[in-house]
Amino acid sequence: xxxxAMDEKNKSDVIINSLPVRRKDIIIARYISGAIFIVGGMIxxxxxxxxxxxxxxxxxxxxxxxxxxxxxxxxxxVRGAIYSLVYITALFPSYYGTKSKIVRGIxxxxxxxxxxITGMFIGDGESTxxxxxxxxMNPSHLGLFIVGGMILASVYIASMFLTIKIYETRDL
Numbered sequence: 042x043x044x045x046a047m048d049e050k051n052k053s054d055v056i057i058n059s060l061p062v063r064r065k066d067i068i069i070a071r072y073i074s075g076a077i078f079i080v081g082g083m084i085x086x087x088x089x090x091x092x093x094x095x096x097x098x099x100x101x102x103x104x105x106x107x108x109x110x111x112x113x114x115x116x117x118x119v120r121g122a123i124y125s126l127v128y129i130t131a132l133f134p135s136y137y138g139t140k141s142k143i144v145r146g147i148x149x150x151x152x153x154x155x156x157x158i159t160g161m162f163i164g165d166g167e168s169t170x171x172x173x174x175x176x177x178m179n180p181s182h183l184g185l186f187i188v189g190g191m192i193l194a195s196v197y198i199a200s201m202f203l204t205i206k207i208y209e210t211r212d213l
């Protein structure tokens with residue numbers, strides 16, 4: 042969102058389109074960078090958690106403190122990834138499809154709502170949720186995970202092609 046605001050302020054779309062780069066490549070780069078930021082955020086979060094966990098279990102020093110032990114449930118990570126992908130899927134077509142900030146806001150709010158509603162269905166009652174390995178070993182959960190991942194990837198790619206079509210027909 043910050044990058045989009047900076048793009049609008051600096052009129053960088055005009056500058057980028059004056060370069061010898063096709064509009065299709067610009068959209069593909071934005072979608073790839075969005076996916077990279079999502080994965081990077083997940084990895085950096087897990088890295089920080091593992092580092093803090095490593096500090097808390099230094100055996101000889103005995104640095105254990107209950108406030109330093111962080112446990113991030115697997116469904117929280119999956120919810121974050123789904124929410125981010127759904128948000129990007131709705132944000133880019135609305136951003137390149139219209140110049141009205143009100144319409145963009147409505148689409149962004151709708152995408153946020155869809156991401157939150159989708160996230161509600163993940164996690165089996167949160168207070169008694171088993172580990173991800175135990176959850177995924179259930180064949181129906183494995184199938185749900187695979188089919189859900191394929192649907193999410195398909196929607197992401199379809200959104201990219203829709204955005205390419207919209208941006209190629211748009212006049213700057």
